[in-house]
Amino acid sequence: MFQHYRYISGRTLLGLPKLDRCQSLPSNTWTAAEHLWHVVFISHRWGNQADPDPAGSQLAALQKLLQRMVEIAEVISNERVGREGAKERLARLPSLNQQGTLQAAHLVFRSLAAAESIPEADEIWSHGRAIVDVIGFWYDYSCLPQDPRNPAEDQEFAQTLQGIGEMILSPQVSTLVLRKEGDGYLSRGWCFAESMIAQSKSDPYMPMVLRTDRWGEPVSVFNSGAFAAYKPLVEQAMALWESPASTMSAWELFSAVIQATALPLLLKSESSTSEFALALSDTITPGTRVLAQIQTCLVMVQEGEPLDLAVPLASLLQGQGLGCREQRDYILVALLLLKSITSEDAVGEMRIWREALVRFTEGLPLEVVRRDGELVWQS
Numbered sequence: 536m537f538q539h540y541r542y543i544s545g546r547t548l549l550g551l552p553k554l555d556r557c558q559s560l561p562s563n564t565w566t567a568a569e570h571l572w573h574v575v576f577i578s579h580r581w582g583n584q585a586d587p588d589p590a591g592s593q594l595a596a597l598q599k600l601l602q603r604m605v606e607i608a609e610v611i612s613n614e615r616v617g618r619e620g621a622k623e624r625l626a627r628l629p630s631l632n633q634q635g636t637l638q639a640a641h642l643v644f645r646s647l648a649a650a651e652s653i654p655e656a657d658e659i660w661s662h663g664r665a666i667v668d669v670i671g672f673w674y675d676y677s678c679l680p681q682d683p684r685n686p687a688e689d690q691e692f693a694q695t696l697q698g699i700g701e702m703i704l705s706p707q708v709s710t711l712v713l714r715k716e717g718d719g720y721l722s723r724g725w726c727f728a729e730s731m732i733a734q735s736k737s738d739p740y741m742p743m744v745l746r747t748d749r750w751g752e753p754v755s756v757f758n759s760g761a762f763a764a765y766k767p768l769v770e771q772a773m774a775l776w777e778s779p780a781s782t783m784s785a786w787e788l789f790s791a792v793i794q795a796t797a798l799p800l801l802l803k804s805e806s807s808t809s810e811f812a813l814a815l816s817d818t819i820t821p822g823t824r825v826l827a828q829i830q831t832c833l834v835m836v837q838e839g840e841p842l843d844l845a846v847p848l849a850s851l852l853q854g855q856g857l858g859c860r861e862q863r864d865y866i867l868v869a870l871l872l873l874k875s876i877t878s879e880d881a882v883g884e885m886r887i888w889r890e891a892l893v894r895f896t897e898g899l900p901l902e903v904v905r906r907d908g909e910l911v912w913q914s
Contacts (some may be wrong), residue, residue, distance in 0.1 A: 540695060540702065541565040541678040542574055545601045545667035554587070554594045554677050558688070565678070571671040573646040576703055578729040578742070579674075579713040580720050584860060587676045593713055596635070596747040601667055603639040607631075608666040611643070611789045621779045624788075631792050632756075632773045634749045637811065638711065644793045645709055645740055646670050673702070693896035696867065700875030703732045710742035712813065721817050724852045724859040724868040731818035732875040741800035742813055755810050756796050769795045821855050822872060828854070829873065833884050836905050841913060844891060844901035870895055884910050 541557070544566040551564075568574075577597070581587035588594055610627050613620065631640050646669060679695055680688035702708055710733035712720070720726045733742035746752075757766040772795040775781050776788045783791075799809035832847045848869040849862060859865045873888035887910060891901055894912070902913040 539691075540568065540673065540698075542568060542571060542671035542673055543677060544571070545604070545670045545672070548594075548672055549598055549601055549667060551594065553591060554674055557677055557680050558684075560677060566671055568671070570669070572649040572669040573642070574671045574673060574702075574705075574708045575642060576708050576710045576729070576733070577672060577674045577713065578710055578726060578733070580718050580723060580726060581676075592747060596713065596745065596750065597672065599750065600635055600639050600642075600745070601670075603636050604643050604666050604670070605664050607636075607640050607643045607789070609664065611785045613785055616782055616784050618779065620785065621781055624785045625777070625779060628776075630773065630777050631789070632753055634746050634752050634754055636751075637754050637756075637792075637796060638743050638745045640789065641743060641793060641796070642670065642709060642711075644789075649707060673708075696871065696896050697893055700732050700871055703729065704736055704875065706738040706740060709740050712742055712744045714744055714746050715748035716746075722856065722858055724857045724864060727818070727821070727852075727855075727857050728868045728872045728875075730813055731822040731872065734813050734815070734818040735822075735876060739797065739801060743800065744811055744813060746810065756799055757809055765795075765798050769798070772796070822876065825851050825855060825869070825872060826876060829869075830884070833887075833910060836903070836910065838905050838908070841902055841904045844903060845895075848901070866895060866901075 542565060543551075547564055547566065577593075579587065579593055582589045606627055610624055613623060615623065628636070631637055643666060646666060650669070680692050684692060703710055710729065712726075712730055712733075714720055721730070730742060736742075756769045757763055772788075772791040775783065776792055781788060796811070799812040829847060829851060833842075836842050845866050848866045850865075851869045852859065852865050857868075859868060870888065870892040874892045877885050877888045887903070890912075895901060900914060903910045904913050905911075
């Protein structure tokens with residue numbers, strides 16, 4: 536986990552009247568990383584340039600998500616089986632196949648999986664409501680110092696941006712994408728970069744989409760396409776949960792639903808076959824084109840020839856039809872994207888992106904020159 540970042544615990548989030556500007560929140564808003572089992576990175580479209588959630592709809596959705604997580608945690612911790620156990624389960628959660636409920640179920644599962652290495656987990660888990668104390672949330676406006684910033688806040692801002700890609704890629708972090716009809720989410724540079732980085736994870740905890748405008752409606756886990764053959768498996772698992780005649784425990788039924796509905800996340804289909812998962816055609820495919828274009832630009836730099844990387848970087852996202860609020864954001868998002876899809880042990884010209892993001896966030900120029908066949912920083 537990234538110890539120096541700010542996280543809002545589920546309990547604190549439930550009590551917030553508004554997702555306010557980071558510097559306007561009291562210091563007890565944030566929880567230290569070591570107290571959290573799992574963190575949810577919230578990827579979302581800003582409502583306007585001054586306030587990402589002016590109507591409070593995103594906060595309302597997250598608070599409902601947390602309340603549903605508590606219900607799920609309490610239900611699956613009940614070990615009763617048979618008709619009485621089924622009656623209690625269905626009285627609280629008639630179905631897991633609902634917008635908000637299914638996403639909450641996966642986050643409960645991921646939190647519990649992380650708890651396997653925590654000594655006091657059993658004691659905490661005996662009280663389902665305690666889930667709100669061990670899951671944290673990262674929401675940019677409330678967890679990252681906003682303009683205007685003082686020097687200390689500028690330093691925190693730079694350090695966070697330098698590591699935000701690694702945070703998204705961490706196995707202890709899940710990305711939750713908040714969407715609604717016609718939001719233009721994937722046309723925005725920051726949203727695209729966050730979702731693409733999350734989609735490139737190598738662990739099982741892939742990003743999930745939550746339609747905030749369809750809360751409580753059934754989730755189309757598999758719409759159509761190459762993976763439609765898995766749809767009966769999902770329907771069977773859901774039906775078992777919803778059956779009053781099921782003799783399995785709530786935990787066993789819950790686990791079956793999680794395993795079945797994890798398939799669209801893990802399969803990473805090329806086209807959109809599920810409203811619950813991101814598609815490669817929306818994220819990885821355009822991101823690969825971005826990398827190919829900038830690498831071609833670097834290869835063409837001749838010996839002794841200088842290049843200001845800010846120039847081609849600024850046009851990369853625009854070439855993919857992606858928008859940002861400011862010119863600086865185009866460069867910053869492109870660098871974040873390139874660094875995140877470049878491995879730690881990258882060699883040659885690929886490693887330049889890991890250095891470039893640090894330089895840019897620290898206010899250093901991005902001018903390179905080719906010397907003895909290698910690209911080096913001019914200053």
